[in-house]
Amino acid sequence: MKNTPINKSLIDETINEFQITDFAKATIREVKAIAAKAEQMSGIEFIKMEMGVPGLPASAVGVKAEVEALQNGIASLYPDINGLPELKSEASRFIKAFMNTDLNAEGCVPVTGSMQGTYASFLTCSQCDKAKDTILFIDPGFPVQKQQLVVMGVKYETFDVYDYRGDKLKDKLESYLAKGNISAIVYSNPNNPSWICLNDEELKIIGTLATQYDVIVLEDLAYFAMDFRKNLSTPFEAPYQPTVARYTDNYILLISGSKAFSYAGQRIGVSCISDKLYHRAYPGFAERYGGGTFGTVFIHRVLYALSSGTSHSAQFAMAAMLKAANDGQYNFLDEVKVYGERARKLKEIFLRHGFHLVYDKDLDEDVADGFYFTIGYPGMTSGELAKELMYYGVSAISLVTTGSHQQGLRACTSFIYDHQYEQLDERMRLFAANHPKS
Numbered sequence: 001m002k003n004t005p006i007n008k009s010l011i012d013e014t015i016n017e018f019q020i021t022d023f024a025k026a027t028i029r030e031v032k033a034i035a036a037k038a039e040q041m042s043g044i045e046f047i048k049m050e051m052g053v054p055g056l057p058a059s060a061v062g063v064k065a066e067v068e069a070l071q072n073g074i075a076s077l078y079p080d081i082n083g084l085p086e087l088k089s090e091a092s093r094f095i096k097a098f099m100n101t102d103l104n105a106e107g108c109v110p111v112t113g114s115m116q117g118t119y120a121s122f123l124t125c126s127q128c129d130k131a132k133d134t135i136l137f138i139d140p141g142f143p144v145q146k147q148q149l150v151v152m153g154v155k156y157e158t159f160d161v162y163d164y165r166g167d168k169l170k171d172k173l174e175s176y177l178a179k180g181n182i183s184a185i186v187y188s189n190p191n192n193p194s195w196i197c198l199n200d201e202e203l204k205i206i207g208t209l210a211t212q213y214d215v216i217v218l219e220d221l222a223y224f225a226m227d228f229r230k231n232l233s234t235p236f237e238a239p240y241q242p243t244v245a246r247y248t249d250n251y252i253l254l255i256s257g258s259k260a261f262s263y264a265g266q267r268i269g270v271s272c273i274s275d276k277l278y279h280r281a282y283p284g285f286a287e288r289y290g291g292g293t294f295g296t297v298f299i300h301r302v303l304y305a306l307s308s309g310t311s312h313s314a315q316f317a318m319a320a321m322l323k324a325a326n327d328g329q330y331n332f333l334d335e336v337k338v339y340g341e342r343a344r345k346l347k348e349i350f351l352r353h354g355f356h357l358v359y360d361k362d363l364d365e366d367v368a369d370g371f372y373f374t375i376g377y378p379g380m381t382s383g384e385l386a387k388e389l390m391y392y393g394v395s396a397i398s399l400v401t402t403g404s405h406q407q408g409l410r411a412c413t414s415f416i417y418d419h420q421y422e423q424l425d426e427r428m429r430l431f432a433a434n435h436p437k438s
């Protein structure tokens with residue numbers, strides 16, 4: 001291909017150096033490393049859209065509380081394994097304020113990020129009942145969660161929700177659950193990577209089937225309330241973040257400090273176990289531990305074994321951020337809605353140059369503008385497009401790694417700078433000229 005901003009052979013050689021035979025399967029870290037090297041060698045800035053890390057300053061409310069807690073000497077003390085009481089009660093209030101859902105403070109358990117929350121949840125769910133040895137992913141999804149299951153040796157099944165939105169979800173979901181081997185269902189909402197948002201009709205299907213087949217729903221809220229089409233930011237007032245909690249008692253809500261509060265570095269989140277699930281005993285626990293309920297096994301067996309609790313000072317930060325949000329003193333969504341503005345501008349540029357959004361709708365509504373979006377180009381596979389865009393100094397990850405069956409890429413808005421829209425426009429104009437549609 002002619003006149004690309006980055007010399008084609010530089011990218012090809014770097015990819016070869018990393019011994020990546022299929023670029024569609026390159027990991028986020030590999031794409032990042034190749035982009036960094038090509039940037040350094042060429043002296044041309046890359047537009048980096050592969051990493052899903054916050055690009056904003058950490059919440060000042062959290063930092064202040066954490067510094068104070070450290071100065072007060074809490075670093076020398078082991079945190080309570082059940083969690084800091086204030087964090088537990090603020091998390092419970094937060095769920096009431098922003099989801100209109102009642103969940104006791106007892107079930108709100110601090111974890112070292114939602115990553116640990118899902119790890120502990122997968123493990124505990126897999127130990128309830130020997131017959132239920134498989135986790136079901138409503139994909140596309142966050143690749144590391146499958147890695148967690150590979151690490152712990154637990155099986156999983158997956159389907160791409162792309163063709164099963166709305167009432168089509170019921171039969172598809174039931175085809176898995178009816179086999180009797182599924183212990184838990186996991187999805188993120190808003191979704192990483194596609195930014196689709198499951199709506200109440202879909203959550204009702206999931207919840208109703210979860211009750212019917214006695215499986216546990218892991219609702220990953222890493223992007224809590226970041227569906228910027230609605231104003232979900234006023235505590236104790238509708239509209240609320242949609243949740244499966246309205247439709248079943250078998251659930252865990254995974255709330256993370258990382259994206260909504262830009263607090264990823266401190267590894268803090270809260271896993272919130274429903275009241276009923278918390279107190280439920282399972283035969284698998286009696287056999288393995290001599291007893292225990294879901295909540296006590298999750299905390300006193302699994303989390304105790306994994307990390308003996310969560311960083312003490314980060315718990316003070318999370319408690320303060322949730323409290324300020326609950327009290328209506330801190331609109332955390334105001335700080336992150338810039339991601340939505342970036343997505344709107346970036347999508348407009350890609351669409352103008354012949355790209356399309358891969359996951360484009362929530363039923364009849366356009367997907368929201370947010371942290372991620374997905375793009376495809378006619379006639380190109382995920383791997384071809386990912387590699388080709390590298391020649392134009394644009395890095396993004398292939399949807400293949402996310403469990404999606406669609407051809408395209410995930411683009412993340414978190415590292416976009418204001419001067420890069422013009423750059424992207426120029427580069428995509430050239431891309432379109434070099435790839436005329438037939």
Ligand SMILES: Cc1ncc(COP(=O)(O)O)c(C=O)c1O
Nearest residue numbers: 113114115142188192222256258
């Ligand atoms: C869907 C999803 N779940 C969980 C996480 C991880 O969250 P945490 O930083 O709280 O471990 C991420 C981070 O990218 C994510 O996208």
